[in-house]
Amino acid sequence: MPECLAFRVPTRHPADVSGVMELIAGGAVAADEIVAIFGKTEGNGCVNDFTRQLAVMALETALAGAMGCTPASVGARVALVMSGGTEGGLSPHLLVLARRDGPDAPGGTALAVGTAFTADFPPEAIGRMAQVRATAAAVADAMARAGIDDAADVHFVQVKCPLLTSARIHEAADRGQPVATHDTYASMGLSRGASALGIALALGEVAEADLSDAAIGARRDLYSGRASASAGIELMRNEVIVLGNAPGWSGPLAIAHRVMRDGIDFFAIQGALADLGFPGSGQLAPEASGRIVALLAKAEPSHDGLIRGRRHIMNDDSDINATRHARALVGGVAAAAIGRTDLFVSGGAEHQGPDGGGPVAIIARVRD
Known part of the structure; x- marks a missing residue:
């Protein structure tokens, strides 16, 4: 087992x-x-x-x-x-x-993990439906490797995805292939968005009929409540990690998730903690905090420039990128709940939760 x-x-x-x-x-x-x-x-x-x-x-x-x-x-x-x-x-x-x-254990569920990889993408596929479909297939593969049959048992899917650089854009142009954008920073958001929609498609959170190249990065009503995508220069494929609770697995760990409706949704974090049996109010005591193995969250400033009706300047700061502001904000809120700062808070939440919010998942030791 x-x-x-x-x-x-x-x-x-x-x-x-x-x-x-x-x-x-x-x-x-x-x-x-x-x-x-x-x-x-x-x-x-x-x-x-x-x-x-x-x-x-x-x-x-x-x-x-x-x-x-x-x-x-x-x-x-x-x-x-x-x-x-x-x-x-x-x-x-x-x-x-x-x-x-390990040895077989009595029935029940425990934390399960499965991984899968897409093939390398040509630059022209990044941020487009080809990336969406390849990601969905990889998520299904990772679920099978984790022994998860029901998408409802999936609590978090992490994807590492590529981005466009000037060299990659020129390489595609030399082959006569147009890319989704010539803005290398914008390519990060499109790649994350396509990856997140691929997760949503695999988990049944969106219908394929609603998806298109034009919807990526534009249809904010289409999102996954369990997707986390991080773009980087160091790869050209998508690397997929599926985390859930599944029968047939043993061990003391479990995972739960909620969706933060905005960057200060303290109660979503407390809800995930409650699902794992932790106290439902206030900051965790040191002993309880020590049972938390990981907090995984997405951070994104809302596009309307508001948090619960009050103005924020994250999108208007020309000195510090908006995603950096958002990571600091959500990181502070999460740290206040958990009582620790070594938390995995990732910026850029395109199609990863509602506008201005994002998924949060917690892995914890729930039994000895």
Whole structure:
């Protein structure tokens, strides 16, 4: 019977893999059991955020040594999802997810994980229906690998997706292929949006008849309440991680999710905590906070410039990108609920929850 293991380790800089290697050296997890690693790195989260690529390279190199293979082989089988930006009080860290086969346990459900990868996308497919459909197929594949038959048992789907650079745009043009946008920053949003709609399609949250190239990034009424997509320069494929509660899995961990209706929806976070059996009001006490393995959330400023009728300036600040403001805001709200700052808060929530809001999921130890 499989068990999903999850470990949260701090990092001192984007290339710091010492925490992961200490887990392996101490026997907490074997290198070949690791299926995915989430990371928050202290870059700007924009097109030129190379802290993500640096972290991936460091992890691939270190794990290759532990596995006795090449870094490329590590990248082919382990989903490495690095999200840049630790604004406000967010703490850089890594979340290591592993799958271990263990003895059979009594009936019930436990945290389950499945991963899948699309093929590399040509630049002209990024932010278009080709990416939506490929992502939906990969989500279905990851669900099957996790042993999840019912989409209702899926609580969070993380995707790492590519973006367009000037070089990629010119490469497509040389082949006579137009791309979705010539704005490299805008390409991040289109890629995240196409990925999120692919998740929504796979989970039955949207109908394929409502989807089109024109709907991506424009139809804010179409979204997934369980999607999280992070775009980066370090890849050309989509890497998909499905997290849910499934029968046939053992272990003490479980996951729950809610949808934040805006960046200060403290009660959505408390609702997810209540679903996992935690107290329903106030900040978690240190002992309870210690049972939280991860909080995963999306952050996005509302397009109307309002939060509950009051004006915000996130979209108008020419010095600091709006997604950076949003990560700091949601990170602060989440930290107030959990009582800790090593939280995975990702910016850019196109089609990931309602406008100005986004999904939040919590992984916790619910039994000994």
